[in-house]
Structures are given as structure tokens and as C-alpha cells.
Amino acid sequence: MxxxxxxxxxxxxxxxxxxxxxxxxxxxxxxxxxxxxxxxxxxxxxxxxxxxxxxxxxxxxxxxxxxxxxxxxxxxxxxxxxxxxxxxxxxxxxxxxxxxxxxxxxxxxxxxxxxxxxxxxxxxxxxxxxxxxxxxxxxxxxxxxxxxxxxxxxxxxxxxxxxxxxxxxxxxxxxxxxxxxxxxxxxxxxxxLGPLSGAAIAQLAGDTLGAAAGERVRGLLEGAGGNPFLAVEMLAGLRADEASDDLVPPGLVVGVRGRLRSLRPGTLRFLQMGAVLGRRFEFHAAAALCGQPAATLIPVLEEAVRAGLLDDDGDHLVFRHDLLRQAVYADIPPSARKALHREAARGLVAAGRQPIDAVPHILRGALPGDEEAVALLRQAADAVLAVTPGLAADLTTRALELVPSARPLRFAVGEQAILCLTRAGRNREALATGDRLLADRPPLEAFGRLQAALGGTLWNLDLASELRRRAEAALAMEGTAPEIEARLAGLRALAMSREHDLVAARAAGETALRAAGAVGDREAHVLALAGLGEIAQNAGENALALERFAALSALDSAFLPEEIVAHLHMDDFESGERLLLRATDAGATRQAMLLWAQGQHDLGRGRLDDADADFETMERLEDEVQVCVQQVNGRVIRSRLALLRGDPAAAREHLAAARERLAVKPNRGNTAAVRFLEAVHAEADGDIGRAVDRIRQVQRQGPFMRWRLLRDWVDCAIRTALRGADHELAGDLAAQAVAHAERNPAVPTATGIAAQALGLVKNDPELLEHSVRLLGASPRPLARAAAHADLGQALLAAGRRRRAVDALTRARDAFAESGAHAMAAQVRGPFEDAGASGRGAATGQRPVRGWGALTPSEEKIARLVAQGHTNRSAADLLVVSPHTVNTHLTSVFRKLSVNSRVQLANLVMALPDD
Incomplete structure (x- = not known):
């Protein structure tokens, strides 16, 4: 000291x-x-x-x-x-x-x-x-x-x-x-850490005084309650006065505060100004609050430093302990604190500091009606929204509290608060805030702006019908600014994308797009393109959906995941992969949705282990930012993947998790996805009647949900319907597949699955063989494998064993190569019934622990990390997300029972040469 x-x-x-x-x-x-x-x-x-x-x-x-x-x-x-x-x-x-x-x-x-x-x-x-x-x-x-x-x-x-x-x-x-x-x-x-023992406190006294503490000192130190800082402060006072036989100043007995009373008034006032600024503050800022030139305060600074209250590091002054600052701060009258914090905020802004630097003082000093404070809070919220939306929401709601209800400014601040709350995932709070403001009967222009701000909130809450109702109510009123009218039109089209009449929805979207172009409003343009992309996707028009989402992605790169998935729906995996690589290099926003796109890509390519890791990582990222969008669908896919790979226990866990998440987000799409998954599980359990019933429920969710959900799995649904002797349902499903192919004649997967669906319903080997030829141009190995399996079964039933064996061999090998070991095993049954050798691609299960338990992707990552690669460099080499590498690496450590990269490297080095 x-x-x-x-x-x-x-x-x-x-x-x-x-x-x-x-x-x-x-x-x-x-x-x-x-x-x-x-x-x-x-x-x-x-x-x-x-x-x-x-x-x-x-x-x-x-x-x-x-x-x-x-x-x-x-x-x-x-x-x-x-x-x-x-x-x-x-x-x-x-x-x-x-x-x-x-x-x-x-x-x-x-x-x-x-x-x-x-x-x-x-x-x-x-x-x-x-x-x-x-x-x-x-x-x-x-x-x-x-x-x-x-x-x-x-x-x-x-x-x-x-x-x-x-x-x-x-x-x-x-x-x-x-x-x-x-x-x-x-x-x-x-x-x-609890209070120090009496013996430890006595040792502190000996360290300070250089001799055993006397009875008087020990009695004094009891007032510290075992707190070493308070004890040291008391002992410091003793040591400073050790040449005197006078009693210790009684203020020290009650702690730090008494020590401050020995300072000159000017020094204490300077310390109080510093305490307002924080534990670490600038000399000139404290001088400004004192209202004196810095040069005149040098003596008081020297006294504060000599007293061991402040340290001076050359750039800043720092209270030596938080308790010191708090003791000084507590002695400032509350009303004076507020005034000083307001002055501190003004001083920071005047010195050119960012509004966010002034916020702590605004939060402590602002009074209702302080529009200067409101403006600074709003500017600070804009500055932090990208990285801390929760903080931005807190700042804008505080700003809203400072604006009296009678002032028009309240509605502008409320609009910003709604947007920040929605961005932070606090949708219910945003909706409640908006409804309170609307209840205050805002002017017509403000009414439209508030309803437009609530659009994203209602969409996130899956309240599409309510979104349409509110948008139309606002559009029906005069006095709304043109750009707000264009946004409301875009929101109306977006809401209509969830309805049955997609023709009307498309017309509304085109109208919204023209309005956005006419007023030149970027937000309106984004909403219109998003609505049109959703409408085209829900109508099964893949090429048009890609056109819309590509335009949207060009306007706002945050929508790159939607463009990637649209490319995959067109069987254009090369473009999808190129965009995924670009997004990884550029640090794209919406990382969770980017993982969704990566998962769809890996699933389509037949990389089941990678896809499972992608969707697992996606859910973790959504949980981290508390914005859950695709968790139901992610769990549905992971459950199906587990069944394909032969892990029924994991499949049931994912089904249970999907149901839990459905209860939180029970929209029609999520409901249909879970019902379809329940059908798959019911069939696996031998309950064909329940499986067929669940598929019928999916059909009732609406025309666009049928093909959107069953686009790649309609063959599975048809087989279930046929096993349940529901030929009408099977025929309806096949008709959907045909209609989807007619909309997408340039997509090999769509045309091939349509032929496969008809071949299954009609039990026609020629149609099934045609589907195999069409799917030969598809980049989706699981779709090709399923078509070969259906063809092999039909040929076997027709007594054409040699050709059946060839088709079944292709199916088995493709399933096994993708990691769909359960499907490979299912194909192997009729394969062996045909009298063929079971030799070929391995269909057995991996062990649970050890090197043999690693998936191909995990093995690659393990070797790269053992060579010294970081997650980022391994991800760059494998063209995946670093987040996915981390998920794989977690699995590697668990399977190999290692805890570090060093241990992993040692294990890999000890492996026998291949």
C-alpha cells in the first residue's frame, strides 16, 4: 500500500x-x-x-x-x-x-x-x-x-x-x-471462501506490525469479522500511527469508511467524483465533474494515492479495492448521485465516446421525460443489437419507460423496442409491448408502423392468421407511410404462404414486390421476396423458389441458407456446396440455419453420420442464442437417421424430444412432421394400422404440407399404405409425387421418385426399372438405393432372380456406404432368399467404444486433429462448419475415452499402419 x-x-x-x-x-x-x-x-x-x-x-x-x-x-x-x-x-x-x-x-x-x-x-x-x-x-x-x-x-x-x-x-x-x-x-x-480463522488474522497482524499482536490489536481485529481486506485496512491505520501510543482512530473499527474521514474535504470530493465514474476512471473526467481545472487537483490526487485509496497506472486512476469505491459512493446523497451520473453521461458524449459508454450512467441517472437519455439509449441499442440483442432489448424497454405516455416519441421508441425484443427471441414480451402501445390509440401512421414491427413477432410465434388479420387491418387505414404500406403488404403475403390458396398468396406477393420496388424500401423488398420464396416452395415449384431465394440472398446475405436449400431441391448440390464454402469463409450470419442447410446437404449426399452431427450442432446453436426454429424438424430427421442406421433407442429418444418441442411450437408443419415420424415408428413396431392413420393425418395438414414433407420419403409412405391395404391412400400419395414431378421436370429426383411411386402402387417392375434409370441422374444415393431395393423386390416376386440379385446388391451396397446399416440389413434378407452370396459391403454395426466405433468423418477429424489441426483448419479441409467439427470431436473423445488433443495424438500414433 x-x-x-x-x-x-x-x-x-x-x-x-x-x-x-x-x-x-x-x-x-x-x-x-x-x-x-x-x-x-x-x-x-x-x-x-x-x-x-x-x-x-x-x-x-x-x-x-x-x-x-x-x-x-x-x-x-x-x-x-x-x-x-x-x-x-x-x-x-x-x-x-x-x-x-x-x-x-x-x-x-x-x-x-x-x-x-x-x-x-x-x-x-x-x-x-x-x-x-x-x-x-x-x-x-x-x-x-x-x-x-x-x-x-x-x-x-x-x-x-x-x-x-x-x-x-x-x-x-x-x-x-x-x-x-x-x-x-x-x-x-x-x-x-469464508472468513479467516482467528489464527490467520493474527498472522496478518504479525505480517503487518512485525511482532505478535497485542490484546488491544486482537480486540480491534474482531471488528473485521474474518474479512482480510477490512483487517488489512485496520492494520494499515495502526502501522501508520505505530509511533504513537494514542488509541486507534475509532472510525477504523467499523471498516473502511472511517478511513475516508481523515482526508481533506477536497480529496474526498474528488474521490466521490471518481466513484461515480467507476472503479477505473480518467483524471480529467473526475476533474470535470468536480468543476475544476485538472492542474488544481494534483495535490488531492497525491493525497488519495498516498493514503492507499487509488493507484495510478499512467492512463487511469483505479480504486485499490471495490469496497473502497463502494464506501465512497455510498456517502454521496442519492439525489446527488443521479445528477452526477447524468453529468458523467453528458461528459462522455461530449468527449466523443460512444453512446454505449454512457449507458451505465444513464441507467443510474435518467429521469422520466429525459429525451436526451432516451436518444442515447436508442443509439446504444442499435450499436449492440447484432451481438447482444438481449441487451439491446433491455436498453430500448428502459428507454420506453422514460418516455411519458402522452408524448408521440413513445410510439417510435416502442417500435424499436418491439424489433429488439423480437430479435432477442422475447416474442411474447414484444407482442405484449406492442399491444399496450396500440391500446393507447396511436396516430394512424404510428399504428401502421407498430403493426409492421409486430410482423416478425407474430411470424415467429406461428400466428400466421393473426399476422394476416393485423396487416390487412393496417392496410385498410389511410395515413400510413408508403414504405410501411409496402412492408405490411409483404407481411400479408408471407402470412398467406401458410394458407391453402397459394394462387391468391402468389398474387399478393407479386403486388407486395411491386410496391417495394416503387418505394425503394429494402425491408419491404426483403419481406416480399421471403413471402414469394415461401409460396413457391410450398407450391412445390422448386425453380421459382430458387429464383426468389437467390434474389433474397443477394439482397440480404442472412438468407443464404434458404438459397442453399433451394439449390438442393433442384438437385444442384455443386452450387449448394460452393455457397456453403463461401458462407464458412465469409462468417455468414444465422449460423444455426446455415447448419440446417449443411445438414440437408449431407443428408442428400447420403452422409448420414455427418448429417446427424450437423442437426445436433444446429440444435445446440439454436439453444445458445435462444431462437429455436428448426428443432422439431431436426429431431424428426435425426430419429429417421437413427432408424436407418439401426439405433432404435436413439430413434425413440429423438421422437420424444420432437414431441416435447412440438408442444412449444405446434404449427401445422411441425405437427405434420411429428405425425409422419410417429407413422415410421409405428410401422417399425409392427402397428401398421396406427402408421396408416398417422399418414392420413399428415395428408389433412394441407396440400403443400403433403409434398413438402414427403418429397423425399413418399416411397416410404406408399409402402406403409400398401402394407395396411389402403390402396386409396397409396394412390393419392403417388398422384402427389407425379404432380410434383410435373412441376419440376428438370429435377431427376422428382421425376424418378414419381416413377417409383407409380411402380409401387401398380406393382409394375417396368415402371420401377424406369425409376432406377431416372434416379441414376440424381445426386441422392439413398433415393437411388431405395429405388433399387423396390426394383429388386418386384423382380424377385416375378421370379427374375438374376436381375433381382443385381438390383438388391446395388441397394445393399449403397445403403451400407451411406451408413444406413439397418436398411442394408433389410435388403440382405431377400438378397439371401434369392440364393445369392452375402459377401459385399459390410452391414454390421460399429462397436460402441474404440477406434472401430468412429464414423468415417470422425476418423478423418481424429487424424487431422492428431496432426495438429485446429477445428477451423480441419473444417476448411473437409468443407464443413467448425461447429460440426467440434460435435464430431466430442463424439471422438467419448468413443476413445480421451480428454485432450495430446492424448488423441498419442493414440493415433500408436495405431498400426493400414
Missing amino acids: AGTGGPLSRSGLRGRESELEELEALIASVAGTGSGGLALIQGEPGIGKTTLLAEAVSKAVAAGFSAGVGKADELHHIVPLSSLAASVLHGDRPLLSGDAFADLARNHDQRIWLVERLAEAIETRAGSVPVLIGLDDVQWADPLSRFALQQLPARLRSSPVLWLLTGRREPAGPAEEIVAAATGHLPTVTFS
């Missing part, structure tokens, strides 16, 4: 020896195993968390770690990634250069993309040296840093990265969320 004889020897570690030993063991484990670890140090302010963290960091650095340590700040916890930035930009060898970090901040599009880039930087460093990342006072971490800390430890569990966090005890607080996210993925340990 400056001015009081220097820092106290080992002051914070008295009584913490056992915790330090555990931390040293964790440090050694991370360095020795090459896998990650996480430790959380919890306790009340002043209990010694920071000192224990510093000692652990010192031990880690001595053990060869590259360390970066930051500290979150109570008044600076808003700026996205500001807390974690300190950890990655500071230290002996910063994990990121300032320029590199600034580049991340410029180019990030959303949280998932940014976190992955941070992971890559940390992973690269950890490839050469173990890494420690520490964050003090995690309870004040900004939202984006908290999000990153919930993802990064698990993402980097296979690298030697040690996470050390300190925080106050807060049930369900940020620290607990981070530990919960890491638990089960890497070793975690939580230290709860």
Missing part, C-alpha cells in the same frame, strides 16, 4: 493455503493432460478472491502458462466483450493483438461467429503453450463476455486452457451459469 510501508506480505493468502494447493493441482493437471479446466473462486467483497487469483496466476506463469487476466467493472459492464477483452488483450503474451481484436469487433455479425473466432485464437495459442484466462469479478461481466464464457470452456475442453474466475455468491448468477455450462465437459472446481 502506497504511503503505508508497501504491500502486506502474503496478506490475502493467510488461511488460504489449502485452496492454493488445489489450484496448483488443477494447473498441473491442465499442463500435464493437455485438456481444459475451470475454477471459480467465490466469496464476499474483501474476502481474498483477487489475491488468491493473482497467486494462482503467478504459479501458472511459473509453470509455463501464457496468461491473460482481466477484471470486470460494475459501471462498465455494458460494452460488448469489454470484460473478456481485458483477459485476451493483456498479459505476458496477449492472446490477441489490439488490431486483431478490433478487426473481430468490426467484422462480427453475431455472437456465435465472434465466439468461434475467439476460440480459434485461443486454440491456436494453446497448441504451443498452456493458456490461462482469468476474469476477476465475473458477476459484473458484460452480456457478450458472459455468453462467450458459457461457450468457450466446453468448446476448448480438448486444449490446455485453464479458466480462473472470481465472483460474489449470487444464486443463478453469471458465475453459476458459466460453471453449469462447463460441468460435464471439463474438470470444474468451486472454492467458497
Whole structure:
């Protein structure tokens, strides 16, 4: 402590020896195993968390770690990634250069993309040296840093990265969320620091006074309650006055606050201004709040530093402990605090700082009707919306609270709040906010804007009919701005895409597109193209859907996943793959939807293991950002994949999960998907009657749902109907397939499946043979395999064994190559009945553990990682997402019972040569 004889020897570690030993063991484990670890140090302010963290960091650095340590700040916890930035930009060898970090901040599009880039930087460093990342006072971490800390430890569990966090005890607080996210993925340990023992406090006194503490000192220290910081503060006062026999100043007995009373009034006032600015503040900013030239305050600064209250690092002044700042801050009258925070916010803005930097002061100082504060909150919300939509929603709702209901500004702020709440996935709150504003009878122009803002909310809530009703009600009113009318028209068309009359929907979409073009409004253009793309897709017009979605993607790259899937529907997998690669290189937004497109691509290509990993990763990403769009469909597909691969237990788990998610999002499409999956399971269980009933239910969901759901699986539905002797249903399904082929004559899969469907219904081997020829041009191996299997069965029934064996062999080999081992085994039965040899592609199941348990993709990734590749470089080589690589790698570690890349490399090196 400056001015009081220097820092106290080992002051914070008295009584913490056992915790330090555990931390040293964790440090050694991370360095020795090459896998990650996480430790959380919890306790009340002043209990010694920071000192224990510093000692652990010192031990880690001595053990060869590259360390970066930051500290979150109570008044600076808003700026996205500001807390974690300190950890990655500071230290002996910063994990990121300032320029590199600034580049991340410029180019990030959303949280998932940014976190992955941070992971890559940390992973690269950890490839050469173990890494420690520490964050003090995690309870004040900004939202984006908290999000990153919930993802990064698990993402980097296979690298030697040690996470050390300190925080106050807060049930369900940020620290607990981070530990919960890491638990089960890497070793975690939580230290709860309690009061020091009397013996430890006595040792502190000896460290400070250089002699055994007398009775008077021991009595005084009882007032510290075992808190080492308070004890040290009291002892510092004793040491400063040790030459005197006077009694200790009585203010010290009650803690830190009494120490402040010995300061000159000007020094205390300067400290109070600094306390308003935060634990870390700039000298000139505090001088401005004092209303004095900086030069006149140098003496008071010197006194504050001599008293051990402030440290001066050359750029900023820092309160030596949070308790010091809090004690100073608490002595400011509440009304004065508000006024000072308002002045601080104005000063930051006047100095050219970003609005987000002023937000903490606005939140503490703004009063109802303060339009300047409202404007700053709105600007800050716009700045953070891309990476922390939840924070943007909080800022705009706070701004809305500050605007009196009688002011027109309320409706403009409310519109922004609705949009931010919707972006954050808080759709119910957005709808409630909008309805409250509409109940205030806004002007006609504001009424239209609010209804347009609620469009995305209602769409996300699957309230298409309500969306159409509201859009039409707003369009019927005069006084709406032309661009808002165009947006409402686009929303109306989008809502109509979910209805039976798609001809009327298309007409509405074309009208909306013309209106958007006439007014030149980008948002209206996006809505119109999105509606037209949905309408074309629901009508089964693949070429038109591709045209619409390609135009939409060109206008807004966030819709690239829709364009990719549209290419796949045209059997154009080459273009789809090229766009997937471009999206990965460019860091596209909507990472979860991009994984959906990747999964559709891998499924179509017959890469079942990859597809399963894609859909698993997609669901995880949707959960992370709390925007769940494709989880029902993802689970439906994964359940079918599990059945194809011969894992009925996993298939049932996915069915149960699909039903759970359907209860949350029960739209017609999701309902049809789950009913179809139930039909598949019922047939697998031998309940043909229930299977047929479920398929009938799918048919009742509407014409567009029929072909959209059964486009690639209509042959499966027809077989089920035929087994249930429902020839009318089978014929209806075949007619749908034919109609779909007529709409898409240039798509080999569509024309081939139509011929296959007719061949099944008519039991006609010639038609089935024709379907095999047509599907020969299809890029979908599972569709080709199914057609060969149907042909082989028909030829076998007709007594044409030689040709039957050839068709069944092709089906079996294609199924097995794709990983559809259960289907390969089903084909093998009639194959052997035909008297043919069972030799050929293996159809057996993989073991559960060991190298033989790895899928081909997992084996490739395991070898690449063993060679030293990062997730990103492995993903680039395999043309997949780094997120999917991470999912595969998790499976590899589980199957091989390893915990780190080092262990994986050792295992791969020990494998016999092929």
C-alpha cells in the first residue's frame, strides 16, 4: 500500500493455503493432460478472491502458462466483450493483438461467429503453450463476455486452457451459469471462501506490525469479522500511527469508511467524483465533474494515492479495492448521485465516446421525460443489437419507460423496442409491448408502423392468421407511410404462404414486390421476396423458389441458407456446396440455419453420420442464442437417421424430444412432421394400422404440407399404405409425387421418385426399372438405393432372380456406404432368399467404444486433429462448419475415452499402419 510501508506480505493468502494447493493441482493437471479446466473462486467483497487469483496466476506463469487476466467493472459492464477483452488483450503474451481484436469487433455479425473466432485464437495459442484466462469479478461481466464464457470452456475442453474466475455468491448468477455450462465437459472446481480463522488474522497482524499482536490489536481485529481486506485496512491505520501510543482512530473499527474521514474535504470530493465514474476512471473526467481545472487537483490526487485509496497506472486512476469505491459512493446523497451520473453521461458524449459508454450512467441517472437519455439509449441499442440483442432489448424497454405516455416519441421508441425484443427471441414480451402501445390509440401512421414491427413477432410465434388479420387491418387505414404500406403488404403475403390458396398468396406477393420496388424500401423488398420464396416452395415449384431465394440472398446475405436449400431441391448440390464454402469463409450470419442447410446437404449426399452431427450442432446453436426454429424438424430427421442406421433407442429418444418441442411450437408443419415420424415408428413396431392413420393425418395438414414433407420419403409412405391395404391412400400419395414431378421436370429426383411411386402402387417392375434409370441422374444415393431395393423386390416376386440379385446388391451396397446399416440389413434378407452370396459391403454395426466405433468423418477429424489441426483448419479441409467439427470431436473423445488433443495424438500414433 502506497504511503503505508508497501504491500502486506502474503496478506490475502493467510488461511488460504489449502485452496492454493488445489489450484496448483488443477494447473498441473491442465499442463500435464493437455485438456481444459475451470475454477471459480467465490466469496464476499474483501474476502481474498483477487489475491488468491493473482497467486494462482503467478504459479501458472511459473509453470509455463501464457496468461491473460482481466477484471470486470460494475459501471462498465455494458460494452460488448469489454470484460473478456481485458483477459485476451493483456498479459505476458496477449492472446490477441489490439488490431486483431478490433478487426473481430468490426467484422462480427453475431455472437456465435465472434465466439468461434475467439476460440480459434485461443486454440491456436494453446497448441504451443498452456493458456490461462482469468476474469476477476465475473458477476459484473458484460452480456457478450458472459455468453462467450458459457461457450468457450466446453468448446476448448480438448486444449490446455485453464479458466480462473472470481465472483460474489449470487444464486443463478453469471458465475453459476458459466460453471453449469462447463460441468460435464471439463474438470470444474468451486472454492467458497469464508472468513479467516482467528489464527490467520493474527498472522496478518504479525505480517503487518512485525511482532505478535497485542490484546488491544486482537480486540480491534474482531471488528473485521474474518474479512482480510477490512483487517488489512485496520492494520494499515495502526502501522501508520505505530509511533504513537494514542488509541486507534475509532472510525477504523467499523471498516473502511472511517478511513475516508481523515482526508481533506477536497480529496474526498474528488474521490466521490471518481466513484461515480467507476472503479477505473480518467483524471480529467473526475476533474470535470468536480468543476475544476485538472492542474488544481494534483495535490488531492497525491493525497488519495498516498493514503492507499487509488493507484495510478499512467492512463487511469483505479480504486485499490471495490469496497473502497463502494464506501465512497455510498456517502454521496442519492439525489446527488443521479445528477452526477447524468453529468458523467453528458461528459462522455461530449468527449466523443460512444453512446454505449454512457449507458451505465444513464441507467443510474435518467429521469422520466429525459429525451436526451432516451436518444442515447436508442443509439446504444442499435450499436449492440447484432451481438447482444438481449441487451439491446433491455436498453430500448428502459428507454420506453422514460418516455411519458402522452408524448408521440413513445410510439417510435416502442417500435424499436418491439424489433429488439423480437430479435432477442422475447416474442411474447414484444407482442405484449406492442399491444399496450396500440391500446393507447396511436396516430394512424404510428399504428401502421407498430403493426409492421409486430410482423416478425407474430411470424415467429406461428400466428400466421393473426399476422394476416393485423396487416390487412393496417392496410385498410389511410395515413400510413408508403414504405410501411409496402412492408405490411409483404407481411400479408408471407402470412398467406401458410394458407391453402397459394394462387391468391402468389398474387399478393407479386403486388407486395411491386410496391417495394416503387418505394425503394429494402425491408419491404426483403419481406416480399421471403413471402414469394415461401409460396413457391410450398407450391412445390422448386425453380421459382430458387429464383426468389437467390434474389433474397443477394439482397440480404442472412438468407443464404434458404438459397442453399433451394439449390438442393433442384438437385444442384455443386452450387449448394460452393455457397456453403463461401458462407464458412465469409462468417455468414444465422449460423444455426446455415447448419440446417449443411445438414440437408449431407443428408442428400447420403452422409448420414455427418448429417446427424450437423442437426445436433444446429440444435445446440439454436439453444445458445435462444431462437429455436428448426428443432422439431431436426429431431424428426435425426430419429429417421437413427432408424436407418439401426439405433432404435436413439430413434425413440429423438421422437420424444420432437414431441416435447412440438408442444412449444405446434404449427401445422411441425405437427405434420411429428405425425409422419410417429407413422415410421409405428410401422417399425409392427402397428401398421396406427402408421396408416398417422399418414392420413399428415395428408389433412394441407396440400403443400403433403409434398413438402414427403418429397423425399413418399416411397416410404406408399409402402406403409400398401402394407395396411389402403390402396386409396397409396394412390393419392403417388398422384402427389407425379404432380410434383410435373412441376419440376428438370429435377431427376422428382421425376424418378414419381416413377417409383407409380411402380409401387401398380406393382409394375417396368415402371420401377424406369425409376432406377431416372434416379441414376440424381445426386441422392439413398433415393437411388431405395429405388433399387423396390426394383429388386418386384423382380424377385416375378421370379427374375438374376436381375433381382443385381438390383438388391446395388441397394445393399449403397445403403451400407451411406451408413444406413439397418436398411442394408433389410435388403440382405431377400438378397439371401434369392440364393445369392452375402459377401459385399459390410452391414454390421460399429462397436460402441474404440477406434472401430468412429464414423468415417470422425476418423478423418481424429487424424487431422492428431496432426495438429485446429477445428477451423480441419473444417476448411473437409468443407464443413467448425461447429460440426467440434460435435464430431466430442463424439471422438467419448468413443476413445480421451480428454485432450495430446492424448488423441498419442493414440493415433500408436495405431498400426493400414
